[in-house]
Amino acid sequence: MLASQFNMGKSNLIFRQLFDKDTSTYTYILACSETKSAVIIDPVLECVERDLKLIKELDLNLLYGINTHVHADHITGTGKIKLYPTCKSVLGSKSGAKADMFVEHGAKLKFGNLTMECRSTPGHTNGCSTYVLHDQRVAFTGDALLIRGCGRTDFQQGAKEILLYNSVHSQIFSLPSDYQLYPAHDYKGLTVTTVNEEKTLNPRLTKTLEEFVEIMNNLNLAYPKRIDVSVPANLVCGLQD
Numbered sequence: 057m058l059a060s061q062f063n064m065g066k067s068n069l070i071f072r073q074l075f076d077k078d079t080s081t082y083t084y085i086l087a088c089s090e091t092k093s094a095v096i097i098d099p100v101l102e103c104v105e106r107d108l109k110l111i112k113e114l115d116l117n118l119l120y121g122i123n124t125h126v127h128a129d130h131i132t133g134t135g136k137i138k139l140y141p142t143c144k145s146v147l148g149s150k151s152g153a154k155a156d157m158f159v160e161h162g163a164k165l166k167f168g169n170l171t172m173e174c175r176s177t178p179g180h181t182n183g184c185s186t187y188v189l190h191d192q193r194v195a196f197t198g199d200a201l202l203i204r205g206c207g208r209t210d211f212q213q214g215a216k217e218i219l220l221y222n223s224v225h226s227q228i229f230s231l232p233s234d235y236q237l238y239p240a241h242d243y244k245g246l247t248v249t250t251v252n253e254e255k256t257l258n259p260r261l262t263k264t265l266e267e268f269v270e271i272m273n274n275l276n277l278a279y280p281k282r283i284d285v286s287v288p289a290n291l292v293c294g295l296q297d
């Protein structure tokens with residue numbers, strides 16, 4: 057069964073998980089089935105036509121284009137999606153980038169009869185946010201927590217291993233263990249995890265803080281290929297000329 061067909065708690069959530077294979081990025085379309093009010097999380101510029109086509113086919117009314125953070129590996133699609141008349145771009149208040157709306161830790165975003173809580177989860181970047189739908193028992197973790205991994209901590213705002221470790225433990229691992237977690241990327245073909253799975257199986261975040269710092273300092277990842285174009289564009293929300 058596809059993740060998008062799971063019945064997640066209350067059934068008034070329309071849920072679609074979309075994938076960009078060039079950057080291994082997940083984009084999510086979420087909507088209230090009663091009102092058709094919708095949000096899109098982490099759209100990729102090159103996939104905007106696909107996303108808007110689906111939004112139209114499902115007869116949704118897009119309210120928010122949310123970026124979980126300022127991405128370094130791809131240009132966000134929110135600048136282009138904002139051409140959709142009712143849509144406002146949304147970013148965490150500590151992101152240091154442009155957006156129509158900034159959300160603080162603890163803020164609630166409503167779309168139709170659904171409510172999403174914003175939790176600040178810095179470390180990969182300063183403005184990283186995780187979005188939680190408590191009634192549906194799901195959270196969208198951006199790059200803070202990946203399936204059996206986590207976002208790197210070696211660029212943008214510098215070495216932030218301790219910050220990321222504390223963010224994940226205090227804001228994501230503190231959620232009930234059955235909550236499903238959807239990341240912004242997966243590089244191994246996985247689609248979804250749970251709080252319990254990551255609390256017990258994550259090879260980085262189950263370690264002590266000292267061990268975590270050591271692991272993160274030895275990832276030896278190549279810089280994202282498109283970082284030099286992506287970050288400047290995303291600082292202005294990927295806005296189109």
Ligand SMILES: N[C@@H](CCC(=O)N[C@@H](CSS)C(=O)NCC(=O)O)C(=O)O
Pocket residue numbers: 079127128129180199205206207208241243275277278279280281282
């Ligand atoms: N090869 C990709 C970039 C891969 C990468 O660095 N991914 C980031 C998230 S996107 S900035 C990351 O945090 N990875 C953590 C990990 O453990 O893989 C490219 O060139 O774009």
